Amino acid sequence: MMPTTAPDAHPVAVVTGATGGLGAQICHALAQAGFRVAAGYRSSTGTAQALVEQLPGTGHCALAAPVTDSAALARLADDIESRYGRCDVLVNCAGTTRFVAHDDLDGLDDALIDDVLATNVRGPFAMVRALARLLKCSDLPGGAVVVNISSIAAQTAMGSNVIYCASKAALDNLTKSLARALSPAIRVVSVSPGLVDTEFVKSMDQAWRDEQASRTPLGRLAQPEEIAFAVLAAIRDLRFTTGCVLPVDGGRPLR
Structure with a gap:
């Protein structure tokens, strides 16, 4: 497909979960750094559009990105190609959880388990699968980049619930597997x-x-902008870094 807008040298970043506290801050940091941002959302159309209107620079858009719907993500990829003709960065920030005490095994019902794993693990993989062809064509210095927003819960096994911790551990493992599979064109x-x-x-x-x-x-506690700075560093500055986990946790595992 040919882009519907004139060719633009500014790179393109897709951010899922863009309307959340972390996602919005990441969108702002990327826009400030010169990226055109596609702010992905599940259902908050108005919030996503308002976010896009506040971003510095031009060429941003809000697009539906329900990460558990692979057919919708295929349409998203087509839309990105039509609008921009390129995709250089994917930030998988969409996630879900619910507080359930770790010893409350019955409280962690099957529906919640399936929702957490589908959103936090299958979702990032599905996004990479949908956008891999565009990402592989990126001319971004250091190559295209996928950044998965994980959690220190993957290491400490302490978090909102048992399956949430497991989902983030799985996401970190996915990061390493995809970094190997997609090298050298895409860093993860x-x-x-x-x-x-x-x-x-x-x-x-x-x-x-x-x-x-x-x-x-x-x-x-960490500030949202500190997470955004780490994402930007992984994309822009750490060009020889892939398949690793960058902690932004204030040294939490040391205690």
Whole structure:
């Protein structure tokens, strides 16, 4: 397909889960760095469009990217090719979870397990599968890049529920497998945050937030922009880095 807009040298980044606290910050960082951003969303059309209108630069768009629907992702890939004629970066930020105590085995029902694994593991793979052909043609210095937003829960096995932790461990393993499979044209990296002080986290009990911060050697929670900076570094600066997990956790495993 030919792009519907005039050729543009600015690279293109697709970000799933763009309307969340982390996703929106990542979109802003990429736009500020000169990328044209396709902000992917599941159902929040209005929120995604409002985000796009706030991004610096031009050429951004909001596109439906329901990561559990492979047919919809094939249409997304066609739309990216039609609009831009290229795709240089994919940031898999879409994810889901629900708080269930780790010892509450009955509370972690099959429907939740299937939803978490489909969104957090199958979803990133499906996005890579849909966009791989475009990514392989990127002329971005260092090659195209896939960044999977993981979690320190993959390492510590402490998080919102048992399956969430397992899903992020699987995502890190997927990062390594895909980095091998897609080299040298596409680099694949996990960015692994600790607890991030998003609006959602700020709405939670202050005593719990303080306890979480105290478990980190740096004595605080991560800020959303710090995760975005790590994503941008993986794309722009760490050109000889692939198949690895970049922690942005304040040293949490040290405690």
